Amino acid sequence: MTVQDVDRVSFAAEWQEWHRQKEEVLSGPHGFLAITSLRWLTEEPARFEDAPGAWSATADGVVVELAEDEEVTVEGQRVRGRHDFGVLPERGSVYVGWGDAVIEVAKRGGHDIVRPRHPGNGLRTAFTGTPAYEPDPRWVVTGRFVPFDAPRPVTVGAAVEGLEHVYDSPGRVEFELDGGTHRLTAFNGRSPGALMVLFTDRTSGVTTYAANRSLHIDAPDADGRVTIDFNRAANLPCAYTDLATCPLPPTENRLPVAIEAGERIPLERGGRP
Known part of the structure; x- marks a missing residue:
């Protein structure tokens, strides 16, 4: 040509x-501009202000422990209490629904991470x-x-x-x-x-x-x-x-x-x- x-x-x-x-x-509402934080998970359960539950990375994969008043959706199913995501593949992601937000659970460079995505994030709403x-x-x-x-x-x-x-x-x-x-x-x-x-x-x-x-x-x-x-x-x-x-x-x-x-x-x- x-x-x-x-x-x-x-x-x-x-x-x-x-x-x-x-x-x-x-x-988009849950695109990269909606990400509010990047959390590197460890064996010690940790809570984050922009996501529900206490998150940890275990030998058997990512785990979240939800409080009594917390609920998320995973693959369309309502989840309460403890949820095991299993071992995620490298560059794999699971998207967890929480109100109008989505919590990305992923593995990058051999590390388990959580990246909350909120539609109201300023980086997204100001994008032109x-x-x-x-x-x-x-x-x-x-x-x-x-x-x-x-x-x-x-x-x-x-x-x-x-x-x-x-x-x-x-x-x-x-x-x-x-x-x-x-x-x-x-x-x-x-x-x-x-x-x-x-x-x-x-x-x-x-x-x-x-x-x-x-x-x-x-x-x-x-x-x-x-x-x-x-x-x-x-x-x-x-x-x-x-x-x-x-x-x-x-x-x-x-x-x-x-x-x-x-x-x-x-x-x-x-x-x-």
Whole structure:
């Protein structure tokens, strides 16, 4: 595809719809902007002002002990007293209903956490949108997926100091841009065969969020070709709140070019409209 081949009106409209849907999830009643705290559970039961019950992390998984006057819903069922969530898988989450709030119970970097999500949280109610570059077909490039002989575990840092994430990488994505060849270590995407990359570039910390941006890539075709649309380079939740545990890009995913496309620094972090 060349820039000349693109219907710019349709291209912009499709991007706007993508961006609208992403913002809708982020700022939904129980989206990341609704999170009021990040609690790291230990063996000692602890109560929090923004969640019901006393929470602990045991050898058998997360446990909550509710007081006599407390009730939550788990998978649609009313729960009182003690509830055992069992051992949660890494990056797994369970969402517990409590009035108009949702209590996320999760495991991140090997640690059990609780993250209450309240619709009235000020970060959410004050949200007006994320600044972004105007969509431009120039930033849509054709690349190729180069698979590894076998998936490789890749350890990356996190937005929370001292925390690490481990992802399996099926291979790398290669592409040409500004006269050079660039390679990004890829992780598995949300759908079968799809890919996700985390990266920084020369705009990071200048016009785009310093720590990371993410990009989803559809599954390669039979010849390994992929379409990389940098217009859809997206902020992760840590760009908006310190209550996120987002992964950082692998060291090799620091691009030596300026990707002036996609989402920019959020207003919440001092970005400009």
